[in-house]
Amino acid sequence: MDHLKELRKLQFLSRTELLEYQANQLKKILRHAHKNVPYYQQVLEKAGVIQGNKVNLKKFDQIPILTKDIIRQEKERIYSKDRDQRKYYENASGGSTGEPVSIIQDAFYRDRSWANKILYNEAIGDFLGDPEIKLWGSERDIFQGSLGLRARLQNYVWNRVLLNSFRMTEKEMADYVEKINEFKPVLIWSYIDSLYELARFIEANNLKVHSPVGIFVTAGTVYPSVKEYIGKIFKAPVYNQYGSREAGDMATECKEKKGLHVYEYLYYFEILNEELKPCKPGEIGEIYVTSLINYSMPMIRYKIGDTASFLEDQTCPCGRNLVLINDVHGRITDHFQRRDKALIHGEYFTHLFYFRPWIKKFQVRQSDYELIDCYIVKDLEEEAKDMEDISQKIKLVMGKECKVNFRFVNNIPPSRSGKFLFTVSEVNR
Incomplete structure (x- = not known):
């Protein structure tokens, strides 16, 4: 609980105190990276950030952007x-670019992140031990028929019931509503599109559903109309939360809903234009993040692939002086649909491509109920066992009659809107 005690104080520092704390943490991780990370030893010296034993933060913008390609190359x-x-332990990136990459995190990162989760849950009225429902993707539940021991222990600690968003048939959605009503959660935590589908099901079937104190939605672009609809069906306030697998939870709305507060005591957050210059307030640019808590794999000026903007008015009645950003625009995934009308969350398919080093970029397309094409840009020669594993796991949810094709290409273009689509379904809903 030491982490939690410290974070409770940090969130309400004055702006000057907060920036001073952040600068000290930034210097600390830069020194560590220079001393202990082979890649950064030369990079930081060349950028002029490390000179002798001193850190020059005025040169911070000279540090090269960290990309997934660099992570793959440097290993x-x-x-x-x-x-x-x-x-340390291994994780995999999600992100919006369709390019999975393996990264590592450690115990300090985990403990700090967990404490911060308790903190922002408290900010909307959910306290540790209060009942919580999490509508989230669990491929292990599908592959092995149960959650792992670690996941079960986490759910016990958080007093949480996990509902699998990778299983969204009408029968299962009816069961989910029943479980919500029985468990009476104070908080619901969900993929934005999964909860939207559940809300539509509730309305279409004229069902009654328990109203929690609050709802956190994440893992996708949170459109105001969708957010309002979910709030109307559940009769509860809906809060936007932004994070990624590789960096963790980075920003969340408070009760005031004026914007998302960036956790500047855990991250250094940049929004830059195409020339890699800082965007003005209100100007949309790409997000580049530096983690101040992952010492096993320092991620400095990491390009996540999402876009956002800083708010012009940075004052919030909640009393926190953390910088505010507008809603983040990032990953877009389509649900896939089976002939029996069951919906399979697009995130299920993206998880199948993680931890496979030969895959540089991918997109999964459904052109018919039983026809799926996997477009892949290779980094190395393909591995037949991986392709068979992916194929079998797709058929596990789409049906054994489903035909799965692998198509190797040199490039996968973005959509007309400029967004990269991880998954695309051409089946009419």
């Missing part, structure tokens, strides 16, 4: 040499 050279003693 273990981007890991800290002391990662073993930091109790």
Whole structure:
């Protein structure tokens, strides 16, 4: 609970105190990266950020942008040499570019992130131990028929019931509504599009559903109309939360709903234009994040692939002096539909491509109920066992009659809107 005690104080620092704390943490991780991470030793010296034993933050914008391609190319050279003693573990990126990459995190990152989750839950009226429903993707539940021990322990600690958003048949959605009514959660946490589908089901079937104190939606662009609709059906306030697998939870709305507060005590957040210059308030640009808590794999000026803008008015009645951003625009995934009208969350398919080093970029397209094409840009030679594994896991949810094709291409273009689509369904809903 030491982390939580400290974060409770940090969130209400004055703007001057907050920026001073953030600068000290930034210097700390830059020194660590220079000393312990082979990739950054030369990079930080060349940028002029590290001079002798001093850190020059005025040169911070000279540090090259960190991309997924660089992470793949550098491999273990981007890991800290002391990662073993930091109790590191592997994760995979999600993001909006369709380019999965493996990253590592550690015990300090995990503990700090968990404490911060407790903090922003408290901000909307949900306290540790209060009942919580999480409508989230669990491929393990589908592959193995149950959650892992670690997931079960986490759910016990959080007093949480997990509903699998990768299973969204009408029968299962009816069961989910029943579980929500039985468990009476204080908080519901969900993929935005999964909860939207559940809300539509509730309205179409004229069902009654328990109203929680609050709802957090994430993992997708949160359109105001969708957010309002969910709030209307559940009769509860809906809050936007922004995060990624590789960096963690970075920003959340408070009760005032004026914008998303960036956790500047955990992250250094940049929004830059095409020339990599800081965007003016109200100007949309790309998000680049520096984690101040992941010492096993320092991610400095990491390009996530999402866009946002800083609010022009940075004052919030809640009393927090954390910088405010507008709604984030990022990943777009379509649900896939089976012939029996069951919906399969697009995130299910993206997870199948993680931890496969030969896959540089991918897109999954459904052109008919039993026809799916996987477009892949290769980084290395394809592995037949991976392709068979992906195919079988697609058929597990789409049906054994489903035909799965693998199409290797040199490039996968974005949609007309300029957004990259992880999954595309051409089946009429």
